[in-house]
Amino acid sequence: MVDRIANIWGERTAFSRGERWPVRVDMRLADGLSEQDVDDWVTSACLLCSNGCGLEIAVKDGEMVGVRGRATDLVNHGRLGPKGLFASWQGVRNADRLTRPLVRMGGELVETDWDTAMGRIVERSKQLLAEKGPLSHGIYTSGQLFLEEYYAQAIIGKAGLGTPHMDGNTRLCTATAAASMKESFGSDGQPGSYSDIDECDAMFLYGHNMAETQTVLWMRVLDRLAGPNPPRVVCVDPRETEVARKAEVHLAVRPGTNLALMNGLIREVIAQGWIDEDYIALHTIGFKELGETVQPWTLERVAETCDVDAEDVRRAAEIFGTSDRVLSTVLQGFYQSSQATASSCQVNNLHLLRGKIGTPGNGILQMNGQPTAQNNREAGADGDLSGFRNWENPKHIEQLARLWGVHTDKIPHWAAPTHAMQIFRYCEQGSIEFLWITATNPAVSMPQLPRIRKILGQESLFLVVQDLYLTETARYADVVLPAAGWGEKQGTFTNVNRTVHLSDKAVEPPGEARSDLDIFLDYSRRMDFRRDDGRPLLDWTCPEDAFKAWQECTRGRLVDYTGLSYEKLRGGTGIPWPCNEEHPDGTNRLYGDGIFPTEFDRAESFGHDLLTGATVGPLKFRALQANGRAILKAAPYHPGTEAPDEEYPFLYSTGRTVFHFHTRTKTARSRQLNRAAPSAWVEVSVPDAERLGIGEGDLVRVASRRGEIVVPVRVGDVREGTVFAPFHYGYWERDRSGPGDGRPTTANELTETEWDPVSKQPILKVAAVRIEKVADAVGPAPAPTNTASRPADPAAVPPTVGGPDAEVEERPRVTEPPVAPDEGGDR
Amino acid sequence: MKLPVYLGMLQRAEGELASSFRTVADAHGDEPDVRATCTMLAEECDAHVDALGPIVDRYGSQPDDEPERLHAVALPEPRSGPLALLRDLQDVHLLASFVDMTWTLVGQAAAALRDEDLQQVIAAREAETQVQVAWLTTRMKQAAPQALIVAG
Ligand code: SF4
Numbered sequence: 001m002v003d004r005i006a007n008i009w010g011e012r013t014a015f016s017r018g019e020r021w022p023v024r025v026d027m028r029l030a031d032g033l034s035e036q037d038v039d040d041w042v043t044s045a046c047l048l049c050s051n052g053c054g055l056e057i058a059v060k061d062g063e064m065v066g067v068r069g070r071a072t073d074l075v076n077h078g079r080l081g082p083k084g085l086f087a088s089w090q091g092v093r094n095a096d097r098l099t100r101p102l103v104r105m106g107g108e109l110v111e112t113d114w115d116t117a118m119g120r121i122v123e124r125s126k127q128l129l130a131e132k133g134p135l136s137h138g139i140y141t142s143g144q145l146f147l148e149e150y151y152a153q154a155i156i157g158k159a160g161l162g163t164p165h166m167d168g169n170t171r172l173c174t175a176t177a178a179a180s181m182k183e184s185f186g187s188d189g190q191p192g193s194y195s196d197i198d199e200c201d202a203m204f205l206y207g208h209n210m211a212e213t214q215t216v217l218w219m220r221v222l223d224r225l226a227g228p229n230p231p232r233v234v235c236v237d238p239r240e241t242e243v244a245r246k247a248e249v250h251l252a253v254r255p256g257t258n259l260a261l262m263n264g265l266i267r268e269v270i271a272q273g274w275i276d277e278d279y280i281a282l283h284t285i286g287f288k289e290l291g292e293t294v295q296p297w298t299l300e301r302v303a304e305t306c307d308v309d310a311e312d313v314r315r316a317a318e319i320f321g322t323s324d325r326v327l328s329t330v331l332q333g334f335y336q337s338s339q340a341t342a343s344s345c346q347v348n349n350l351h352l353l354r355g356k357i358g359t360p361g362n363g364i365l366q367m368n369g370q371p372t373a374q375n376n377r378e379a380g381a382d383g384d385l386s387g388f389r390n391w392e393n394p395k396h397i398e399q400l401a402r403l404w405g406v407h408t409d410k411i412p413h414w415a416a417p418t419h420a421m422q423i424f425r426y427c428e429q430g431s432i433e434f435l436w437i438t439a440t441n442p443a444v445s446m447p448q449l450p451r452i453r454k455i456l457g458q459e460s461l462f463l464v465v466q467d468l469y470l471t472e473t474a475r476y477a478d479v480v481l482p483a484a485g486w487g488e489k490q491g492t493f494t495n496v497n498r499t500v501h502l503s504d505k506a507v508e509p510p511g512e513a514r515s516d517l518d519i520f521l522d523y524s525r526r527m528d529f530r531r532d533d534g535r536p537l538l539d540w541t542c543p544e545d546a547f548k549a550w551q552e553c554t555r556g557r558l559v560d561y562t563g564l565s566y567e568k569l570r571g572g573t574g575i576p577w578p579c580n581e582e583h584p585d586g587t588n589r590l591y592g593d594g595i596f597p598t599e600f601d602r603a604e605s606f607g608h609d610l611l612t613g614a615t616v617g618p619l620k621f622r623a624l625q626a627n628g629r630a631i632l633k634a635a636p637y638h639p640g641t642e643a644p645d646e647e648y649p650f651l652y653s654t655g656r657t658v659f660h661f662h663t664r665t666k667t668a669r670s671r672q673l674n675r676a677a678p679s680a681w682v683e684v685s686v687p688d689a690e691r692l693g694i695g696e697g698d699l700v701r702v703a704s705r706r707g708e709i710v711v712p713v714r715v716g717d718v719r720e721g722t723v724f725a726p727f728h729y730g731y732w733e734r735d736r737s738g739p740g741d742g743r744p745t746t747a748n749e750l751t752e753t754e755w756d757p758v759s760k761q762p763i764l765k766v767a768a769v770r771i772e773k774v775a776d777a778v779g780p781a782p783a784p785t786n787t788a789s790r791p792a793d794p795a796a797v798p799p800t801v802g803g804p805d806a807e808v809e810e811r812p813r814v815t816e817p818p819v820a821p822d823e824g825g826d827r
Numbered sequence: 828m829k830l831p832v833y834l835g836m837l838q839r840a841e842g843e844l845a846s847s848f849r850t851v852a853d854a855h856g857d858e859p860d861v862r863a864t865c866t867m868l869a870e871e872c873d874a875h876v877d878a879l880g881p882i883v884d885r886y887g888s889q890p891d892d893e894p895e896r897l898h899a900v901a902l903p904e905p906r907s908g909p910l911a912l913l914r915d916l917q918d919v920h921l922l923a924s925f926v927d928m929t930w931t932l933v934g935q936a937a938a939a940l941r942d943e944d945l946q947q948v949i950a951a952r953e954a955e956t957q958v959q960v961a962w963l964t965t966r967m968k969q970a971a972p973q974a975l976i977v978a979g
Contacts, residue, residue, distance in 0.1 A: 431977040614961035
């Protein structure tokens with residue numbers, strides 16, 4: 001038994017390059033139960049981060065009683081991380097669950113029946129459609145629903161209502177991953193595979209604290225690092241994360257300067273001749289412009305702008321330029337920072353310059369944060385069109401119109417779909433009067449919370465919130481719909497490296513809670529949305545109907561699901577798309593042939609100017625004649641708008657901790673995780689703490705131009721001049737939607753409403769703040785000691801442990817590891 | 828030779844464009860993307876003014892003999908109300924298009940004069956101005972339906 005709060009990543013199963021990652025089956029059952037007591041094991045995968053670990057849900061007496069990793073699954077080879085082990089089931093089955101719909105009566109939310117709740121929604125919806133048309137409606141969805149549910153939402157929004165105002169919280173988490181791939185390769189679609197970790201000689205982690213965000217993926221890296229021929233690791237992160245500690249080179253760049261660093265790395269790689277000129281000539285366009293853009297970025301200039309050592313930058317470039325097989329991963333440190341898309345495109349460019357893409361060990365993983373963010377992008381319930389279609393390509397709109405049985409004009413395609421930040425702006429201005437929020441909590445996760453709370457509370461806005469719990473956001477709603485959660489409904493979802501999993505229904509939802517899909521279908525029925533031939537717009541009766549309709553939508557596209565089925569997905573492992581007649585077992589990597597979806601009719605996007613976000617448009621795109629070649633795009637570095645000054649002298653950055661997911665609606669309901677990181681804190685460096693006269697655990701006020709938080713301080717390993725805050729801590733435990741007169745604790749009280757010009761992802765990692773002491777410590781800060789929030793002085797704080805309550809059974813090497821689709825048995 | 832007239836006109840117009848971008852950035856600060864992008868583009872215009880300096884010096888300045896007919900003026904007062912953003916951006920677009928075309932015409936002259944220095948200055952700046960116009964178009968097209976149909 002292993003205490004998996006203290007020992008986050010569990011015991012090592014070392015392996016060497018080219019071997020397959022050994023199996024280790026992790027299991028956690030409710031107290032006192034053993035494997036034999038379980039009535040049923042139900043196929044599923046973990047829904048608490050983008051990794052998508054395959055697992056089985058243990059069911060006893062109609063209740064979820066634990067989880068066991070699936071040894072045969074390609075993603076995790078049996079392992080689970082702390083969130084999956086403790087929160088996946090305990091976070092859903094909880095007495096706090098919403099069990100009946102609520103409607104607002106005389107200012108209060110009161111329980112009601114489904115007919116009344118849906119009746120109110122439909123009445124308001126119909127009235128607004130008649131008076132103001134579809135532009136009065138907005139939908140703000142999630143990264144945590146199932147594929148089938150997003151596709152239903154997409155069709156309702158685009159072909160039922162006909163509104164362009166649809167987006168998801170995927171905008172906060174993964175929009176830049178999609179945007180950078182569209183700019184470089186013509187379409188969304190992850191080039192790399194997790195098995196590239198098994199094969200690589202060097203790994204670059206760009207703003208990706210993998211050790212905390214995807215713990216099981218990090219176990220795979222740790223196991224490589226523990227074996228012979230470990231990969232060389234380079235980490236770009238302002239914090240001293242676990243990743244940074246394992247890195248040969250750690251570039252702790254000044255927040256907001258990623259693009260300067262990337263331009264410098266590209267320049268050095270070109271200058272040293274570490275490029276593949278044949279590959280560049282055959283498979284890319286834009287090399288000359290790229291060279292011109294990066295020209296000013298000498299090592300010295302990078303060192304000065306980013307506040308790092310020039311020699312470290314040179315070493316990083318050399319590791320990239322001279323390693324035989326190199327893997328890059330990118331996440332929020334890039335996506336939620338300044339010039340996000342341009343910086344992430346430079347990662348793609350590094351690989352293209354060396355032709356290191358789509359072959360074993362040569363991969364790019366533009367990561368996602370949330371478990372089903374990928375599906376939202378695919379299905380098009382966010383700012384994308386279903387099946388990676390292009391709103392500027394009339395043929396693509398015709399295809400959707402045919403699939404959905406409506407006229408092309410019904411589907412909004414006069415401009416890009418409205419991004420989340422703009423949707424909230426339209427709500428603020430009163431032109432969106434109906435907003436339906438599903439499975440997300442913007443009252444905690446959006447930037448500049450005082451503003452967001454005001455918008456959600458606005459009289460002009462009719463707000464529908466659909467969730468498992470009465471979240472901070474739900475407290476503002478006019479109608480609250482109780483949704484079924486993971487294990488209580490059926491559907492599929494897809495992880496970062498395109499692997500599709502089926503999650504079967506294990507137990508009944510509590511009370512009157514219904515699956516999100518059923519709720520959408522009910523709305524569509526009540527609204528009487530129809531195809532042009534008079535048939536109902538959505539005539540599905542179950543998730544599998546939706547899945548089959550989705551398969552048709554993907555036929556012939558890069559994101560091809562036509563070779564999959566629910567039955568096939570019960571075969572012991574998730575399967576990576578494209579999966580079709582040609583690739584019946586799925587596809588491990590994309591673009592090994594150097595052919596990219598940049599042909600006019602394959603492209604999901606014609607691209608943007610990376611500096612301003614101006615669209616390139618069909619004419620200019622055609623003139624580029626990319627025709628299957630990747631596009632080397634770049635932009636000059638531009639300093640962010642909010643720099644520290646005398647009044648607000650510190651840089652402020654936000655992020656997550658390993659023990660929580662998002663706004664803790666699930667993770668805080670697992671006692672093991674909640675004890676490990678029970679409440680908010682901020683991190684400052686030792687020299688800053690000394691200068692300010694604050695010590696471990698002192699209560700401090702951190703303020704920006706927009707708001708403040710008052711929380712205990714952890715004196716830790718953060719960069720000098722930078723203050724870090726975890727973003728998870730809202731106000732639901734206090735039965736409130738905001739701080740009221742109490743202490744504000746949410747990191748986003750301080751962040752600015754600003755976004756990347758291309759991906760429209762908010763910049764949550766750069767703001768200017770000041771910090772002052774409010775009161776003496778009553779104990780150490782509630783921050784974990786075994787993560788990036790560890791104390792600078794380990795003796796000052798008792799270590800984070802879970803004790804007997806957090807014990808997990810680990811069974812290493814019980815079977816042979818599974819084999820990825822294109823990797824055959826010949827290794 | 829009348830090229831100096833156009834060089835002077837271009838330099839002035841870039842200055843007016845810079846101040847227009849700043850006016851919009853200040854007036855529409857509640858649209859964060861507009862504020863950030865317009866601030867950045869104003870700086871780009873400043874740089875264009877500077878880049879034209881040595882060239883204007885070299886060709887000398889010449890008074891515009893028809894100033895009342897061919898002129899470009901900065902956005903005066905920003906507007907308010909539901910159409911303000913759209914109309915302000917449209918005014919800036921008009922000015923930016925004028926600047927764009929002026930670069931093109933000056934470029935024609937530079938080619939005919941075989942003035943490589945001038946051609947080089949023009950190539951990069953003209954491309955940037957085209958992106959400015961493209962951004963304004965993109966942003967207006969996004970804003971138009973909501974402003975013209977549902978905004979109260
Ligand atoms: S790594 Fe992610 S998907 Fe896997 S168990 Fe942990 S939270 Fe769940």
